[in-house]
Amino acid sequence: MIRNSASEMAAKLASGEITSVALTQAHLDQISAVDTDVHAFLHVDTQGALAQAAAIDAKRKSGEKLSPLAGVPLALKDVMTQKGIPTTCGSKILEGWRPPYDSTVVANLKKNDIVILGKTNMDEFAMGSSTENSAYGPTHNPWDLTRIPGGSGGGSAASLAAFEAPLAIGTDTGGSIRQPAAVTGTVGVKPTYGGVSRYGLVAFSSSLDQAGPCARTVLDAALLHEAIAGHDPKDSTSINAPVPAVVAAAKSGNVKGMKIGVVKELNGDGYQKGVRNRFEESLELLAAAGAEIVEVSAPNFEYALAAYYLIAPSECSSNLARFDAMRYGLRVGDIDGASAESVMNLTREVGFGREVKRRIILGTYALSSGYYDAYYGSAQKVRTLITQDFNKAFEIADVLVSPTCPTTAFKIGEKANDPLAMYLNDIATIPVNMAGIGGMSLPSGVAEEDGLPVGFQIMSPVMKDDRMYSVGAALEAALLSKWGAPLLSTIPALAGSK
């Protein structure tokens, strides 16, 4: 039951073949069986999930009309507030905090009767590409427990690959949905910036952060996308326009006559052999499905990584100022006569991890008087150039494609002490965030040299998210008929797995 896709589960729920309580319990059992090894979850809300499932079963029994994913369980990245449920963002500074309100994404999930199983592990405040920066210990990749599951949303992606949940929520500031999807053989989508509300998403870099769906199939991601997207008056950067018809696109999977642009700069040197081979094969399959493959150039993408590591730290140095030990979260050193300033200093020393401190200090420097123009100002100009590169490319092609990441999953600990090597993971995903467009990663096979999953990235223009779903569905169908079964059916079994 837990190995089905979310849409298969939804169909069985609708026909009365299974109940949401039984389905939820099966996933809770799987979490009990494998999460000691995987560590995808920081908090499992057993009682809440079962109560929600029972209420949905009762609604269905009474003949109430329910949403397409009603009764299907989901794993929620721990960066989203859910009323009364611990929300840590993978940080000690928020340990034990139970938010008094629901994020809009959670409100939408509840409205659609999607069962929330619990909160998933992540790099602290979503800063990282391996989930090793979590204050609560790393998540392990279900394909090989000695390897990273990507990051920052490694917990969400790993929960899908370990069959602990069929759906998950991620957030993507520089690749935190797509890179974990790539290295775990799952599907992850960063919608157009403003497509999904940021209300209740603990802010890292506000002009880049975007929540999106994680799943095991393109159609499941589309169903979840439509459930969480849409205009929200509580987020002033939320786009007030109809949600792109992503479910229809995922169901049609039609790419006939579509122009698919291969970004010349996002390939070649630095990309693992197996990653390049799976990419070329995917292009051939899309061409066979009727798409026209063209090459495009984006000369300024080579500066995207540098600009990102100025813009994101600058915004985070401001956003994380709210963790001041006054109204919620950790407070250290509040002894008689201590000043507020010394309490803040001590709390932030103890509460923040290494990478978070590194980025706050870098951002403080980049924004400081005398350096602002050279660093943050220049990075903002690069952002303009990257957007112009995309605009030109989208005049030639309907969507753009590249490998999602240069390599497959690396070993836990391998890059932990080399921040620059770690940052290179996001080289192909960051340009999408800089321009605010949509991006998807879906599995394209495993690399022959290590047997680990490889991701294929599709990028679509602002509010044309349906295009990446059409291409994703076409490629997924072609690969499925080639393989005869989904990629995840070949994942090595975890000890104790149901």
Added chain:
Amino acid sequence: MTSLSRDDVAKLAGLARIEMSDEELVALSNEFTVILDAVARVQEVASADVAATSHPLPLRNVFRPDVVIPSLSPADALSGAPAQEEQRFRVPQILGEE
């Protein structure tokens, strides 16, 4: 090559309100030499004729009608407070003694 000394990092840590050990300051100062070199590449293409982009959406101020809607109760708002007193957040001393 740009570099930040231990004292430069200490000043930034003070501005960012993060207490740091000497060991941490030295380590960060070493890392920043490498990181700043990498990020300084943005200056190669950031010429004067390129406009800056601060945000992906061309946003103007967003307004809504000023209507009264339900908000958090005092108990909910204080539910995560490290310390509270008389339905208020209790905080350490902010102003110096007269």
